[in-house]
Amino acid sequence: MALVFSGCSIVQTESFTFQAELPENFTVGAVTHYESVSGEMCSKRKAFRSKQPKTTPLVELQLPLTDTAKGCSMVLKKVVLHIEGKWGKRDLDMDMDTAGLSIRDAPSETVRPFPASGPLVFQGQCQWLFRTMGSRRYIVKILQCRALDANGVVQKQLAGATLQRDQLAGKTVKMVLTVAKEETPYFGRSWLETPKGWKPCVETKETFRCQAPPTFTDFKMPDGRDCTVYPNCTE
Structure with a gap:
């Protein structure tokens, strides 16, 4: 697989907007995964990072729905969202977890329909888990992010949504991420x-x-x- 950064990507005719509403000291990036339309043995990944300042609470990325490589036409199959949270002042005082979007060609019970207006919104909550590490037992923290249901209850699965391909072009998908108020032990x-x-x-x-x-x-x-x-x- 080739990993191509968005600054070098080919101009696409169809795309959708991904937005993320983030807590303080959090950032998010996206890696899009493309596969062949006709079943050929070709695939591709692209990494996208926001050009906005890290202090901006709303991140916005434009994600292409199609791509080509060496004559192979490909469509978007999934988006892996890399969530990064910083818990301390040092560069290494951070951890990461993921969320994701799955793209389907046909309707199914798991596909999220778009609202009549505005973005399709899904929610997640991140939890800081503390533990000690090393012979001197220094505190470090692990980031765990999970989905929230419509009632705000934390679920076992990662945050994300399943989307139908022919409904995506020109639409906006938004992740709203919060952080649990209390830390718990790992x-x-x-x-x-x-x-x-x-x-x-x-x-x-x-x-x-x-x-x-x-x-x-x-x-x-x-x-x-x-x-x-x-x-x-x-x-």
Whole structure:
């Protein structure tokens, strides 16, 4: 597969607009996946990044529905959305997860119909999961993004939508992304929640759960502070 960036792409006659409404310190990019119309052994990927400042809460990308390579005509099959969130001040204080769009040729129960006006909107929520890493037990964070249903309930699947190809040209598809207010531990069995915050405990070798009664340990914040409870550091 060839990976071609949008600045070098061929001008397309049909496309749709992807928008993303993002929380602070989040960005998103798209990788489009194309496959042959006639079943030929050809495929292609293109990467798209917004040219807007990273501080802009609304990202907008123009995504082509068709492409060609060496005489092979191809159509868009899926879009992988790469969500990047930054949790600290250092360059490495970030993590990524994905969302996606699937493109179908025929109607099905999973296809999302477009509204009479305005964009087709799907929602997702990202959750920061904290854990310790390394012999000095520094706190790091993992990003987990999942779909929200119409009632705002977090689902098990990734955020995204299934779309019908002949309905897409000239339309807008929008992802609205939020962040959970509370962080939770990545290894939930290794932390106990107390009135002062989350405390990491020594695990049993058999079950990798907190010992009973629990024996607590310390950890380090990214700034080097020695702490006993997260996120407050001291009790």
